[in-house]
Amino acid sequence: MPESSDGHAATGATIELDNLTKVYPGSPAPAVDNVSMEIKAGEIVIFVGPSGCGKSTTLKMINRLIEPTGGRIRIGGEDVTDMDPVKLRRKIGYAIQSAGLFPHMTVAQNIALVPKMVGWPKPRIKARVEELLDLVGLDPGEFHGRYPRQLSGGQQQRVGVARALSADPPVLLMDEPFGAVDPITRDHLQDELIRLQHELHKTIVFVTHDFDEAIKIGDRIAVLRERSHIAQFDTPEAILTNPADDFVSGFVGAGAALKRLNLTRVRDVEITDYPTVTLDDPLQEIFNRLRGSGTNEILLLDKRHRPYKWLRRGDLMRARGSLARAGTLVSDTVTRDATLRDALEAVLTDNAGRVAVTGRRGEYEGVVDMETLINSVHELLEADRLDALEHQHELQELRSAQTHAEQEGAEGGTKA
Structure with a gap:
């Protein structure tokens, strides 16, 4: 496996x-039958398929949590099929549903586990723990000494991802890692993984039963039949626009154009x-800002510059010197890595025609409105319509050519 100058893997393999x-x-x-596949360095590949098709078994054979009966596994060109499985697993990150954290260990101890096993010095481990907590959006000072029971489900999953990345492995295996959290937290964790991948460029193999999640996260998707037979292995866009057969079409389901919102x-x-205004701004200044903005509402930010409340003119009239009861709490936000489908769902849930966009620590960055999203939907639908027309035209030309060939053949036979 590729290693950097300080002795640990740096990028994907x-x-x-x-x-x-x-x-x-x-x-x-066989539970898994003669699966052959090449996954490129630095890409996210999703295994999706019906329950019991062997997708998790295939994943676990890569780090040999399940030993293969036959075949070979190469990582970074190195055959690891006969390698000591314990040493192999220390070079491969592994994240599972419900995080799988050790309850008797603190957050820092959980993350430090593999670096400690492979003999990293204490100062380097300490620095790595803080770096990873920051990377997954958790304040090191606040979460370092906490135990898993003191964390929410989403926080536990973030720590689980941090632990999987602790020794900077080139490969990260993820088995339904976000399956046990609520839909909103799941969306944010997916966004976080996409953001992390922009920075880290790991090779990630990810198992899910959720095709929408596969479209959102994957660079390529392997749709698996029984025994992990590959029905189609392609980009999300190619699978949505040109499913290989009825089995794959069943996974795509209805509304392929709308599902493509997950690609943007x-x-x-x-x-x-x-x-925007902040909690520290005087009420009169907030009122003046709203009056001069040309809009009917203004966004109130908290002391950490995160979206807090939407304030309308009537709210300010009723505030009477206090913002405590004024306005409507911001119920949902999206990051720049969120999909347009996430944004559309947030806008429709909020029922106010817009959603705030935030950075990695929740800080305000802007707003996406309904008009922008509807225009994007129209563009996708129009693109699909043009693709369908082009495909129809190609079929007509093909049929015409076949008819012409058959007629020439018939004429040749008659002359003979």
């Missing part, structure tokens, strides 16, 4: 599965600025 097979004793058929990020559309 290729993964090659060559006729990988798993047969359990007493079973008449908030950062790809126009983010508008919005008039």
